[in-house]
Amino acid sequence: MNSGIENDLIHEIHLDPVQARVYLLVTCYGKMSSTTIAEKLKISRDEAQKASTDLMALGAFIDISETEFEAMHPRFTAVNMYRKMCERENIEFKRNKIVDSIGVVLEKLYDDARTK
Numbered sequence: 001m002n003s004g005i006e007n008d009l010i011h012e013i014h015l016d017p018v019q020a021r022v023y024l025l026v027t028c029y030g031k032m033s034s035t036t037i038a039e040k041l042k043i044s045r046d047e048a049q050k051a052s053t054d055l056m057a058l059g060a061f062i063d064i065s066e067t068e069f070e071a072m073h074p075r076f077t078a079v080n081m082y083r084k085m086c087e088r089e090n091i092e093f094k095r096n097k098i099v100d101s102i103g104v105v106l107e108k109l110y111d112d113a114r115t116k
Helices: 003-012 017-029 034-041 045-057 074-088 097-113
Strands: 061-063 068-071
Touching (some): 017 045, 017 068, 045 061, 045 068
Antiparallel strands (some): 061 068
């Protein structure tokens, strides 16, 4: 996974490190359950479930079932998560080239994972 993008998610969008890793995993590899997320990231199932649920609230994931999650298209989610973070933290929302680049970089990985 791209640690540069992970850092951008943490610093620009204020995801916590677990949320950033879960977001990248599901975005780059396709829908998966919280159990699979936990195994792949070597975190607890509860941590995977909480991070996935948090990402749904941030507009990055949709739930397929109570325990299975899919990422929305990264072009939209990076900006949506950034917009919500700005609202939460009372920061003026304006174009952020770093956030835009997250969506651009992840778009091919996202598409490739869904057209196997």
